Amino acid sequence: MEDLISNVLFTASIWALPVLIAITMHEAAHAYVANMLGDPTARLMGRVTLNPFAHIDRFGTIILPVLCVISGWALAGTPFVFGYAKPVPVAVSRLNNPRRDMMLVAAAGPAINVVLAFCAAVLLHTVSWFPEWFSAWWQATLINGILLNLVLAVFNLLPIPPLDGGRIVTGLLPYELAVRYSKLERFGLFIVIGLMFLLPYIGREIGVDLSYAMQIVMFGVKNLLHFILMLTGQI
Template sequence: MDFLNQILRVPLDQLPFYLITLVIAFTLHEFSHAYFANKFGDPTAKLLGRVTLNPAVHFDFLGIILLLIAGFGWARPVPVNRDNFSKPRLMGVVVSAAGPLSNLLLGVLGTLVYVMLAKFGVLDSITNERLFQAIMIFFNLFSGMNFFLFLFNLIPLPPLDGYRILEDIVPRRVLGKLQQFEQWSVLIFLIILVVPGLRAYTIEPLYQAAYSMYFQLAQFFMMLFGA
């Protein structure tokens, strides 16, 4: 137990809630990419069985382990062939944005459910302190992590969705230059994630922004619904 506590970035008692959050967040994220790609005429993901809410299809074991011990990770990327789209660039933006937007939606829904539980007295009626703490921890992790994944995936560096969106909106002459430096962009991205000193100015502010979104949205919903 002590060994796990030392290597995990998440307290061991919060690990089940963290894993549940990741299962839901990653599954819906990748499903959204696959669903819209298929809707727009690219059957690649469907043929590979990716248009599904089955978590096992979307999970990457190494990506999950790294997320738990290093604070960043990934699911299995959904293959997309933009040549199958009638409007490749426009539909490419939608397909790329669908993943992060699914996490934004989950963050909003998680916050709303928490506020509704408070409004209708469900939280106040819980007398078991451990159960109460578990519910609070879950919603804190669920909403905060989904808002983080929304912001994180919009970073315009490969292999993130933000970069794919950038590829589809910049002029073609700029796109060529971007692709020339893509390998270096990947290296820069890895350096940002791995070097502890840089994380304090890159990844950590994203976590702070994500939880700020959660708390501010919760306050807004409470004011809106009189919770």
């Protein structure tokens, strides 16, 4: 029992910092860019800040990642952590150039996650500087930071409203088509759940691989990871 508790606590600890930083910076980037482009809504609500408490959603930032860690460790020994923060409010009509600027606001979140993954990869060079008792934790935390930020970046770029990729696509489409496409946002959560969880589950039950959305995400993560590791001299 002590080993089980120790392993769960260690696993939770090496995910806690990456989750908190990745989600906080993602939302803060949205808020910052929106304010820079003319919409102060998020700034006036205190969301242009690196204070994680301004962005934390009790369920999405705390409970859900913990459940992922516990259930993933118990079932497979290699937990996949997922979470989210409070969405940043954006008044599109207040942006200087609504269609263009909304794309930039949307792109800011995934962009900062890629930057964070790059920084974590650079910091891997510091692992050997520390004593063994700390270096193992530090290395695992950095690796999780790289993977989590890349997964968040690629996942959020899927072209499904209200994900960031969906909002970028909406900005690129002709106006009438963009209006129709944006109406998918009310069903966006169900579409994401269907593609990421329901279809793969059905596929497993019938013996067919239907995890197409996850394959797309992991393809993007794999290639971004390879590029970042090359840039930072890790490979």
